[in-house]
Amino acid sequence: QNHYPYFLIQSWPLQPATQELNENGLVIDIYKDARKTADLFSSIKSNNYLPYLMGALWAKEHHLNDAILLNPDNRVADATIANVFIVKDGS
Structure with missing residues (x-):
């Protein structure tokens, strides 16, 4: 009927383990069966979720994080499922 947003926000205390660094690191690989488009809406992660879903399922099948x-x-x-930050030459 209208385009006004509605929000539901829930919160709860985190377990102490979530505040520790992952000493083992992550096991990752490149999912080659889908490409993330580069257009006006590509900064919106929920705009087209299918590549993320298929990549996450592929990672799970291959025992990757x-x-x-x-x-x-x-x-x-x-x-x-994560954000990517690339550090090149220390910056």
């Missing part, structure tokens, strides 16, 4: 999605130029675009 996460999968990297590439853009059409074969550059790192995103991960299925």
Whole structure:
């Protein structure tokens, strides 16, 4: 009927283990069967969730913690469940 947003926010205390660093790191790989588009809406992670879902299922099948999605130029675009930050030459 209208385009006004509605929000439901829930919160609860985190367990102490969630505040510890992962000493083992992550096991990840590149999911090559889908590409993240580079357009006006590509910054919205929920706009087209299918590549993320398929990549996450693929990662689970291959006993990985996460999968990297590439853009059409074969550059790192995103991960299925995590954010990606690239540090090059210390910055």
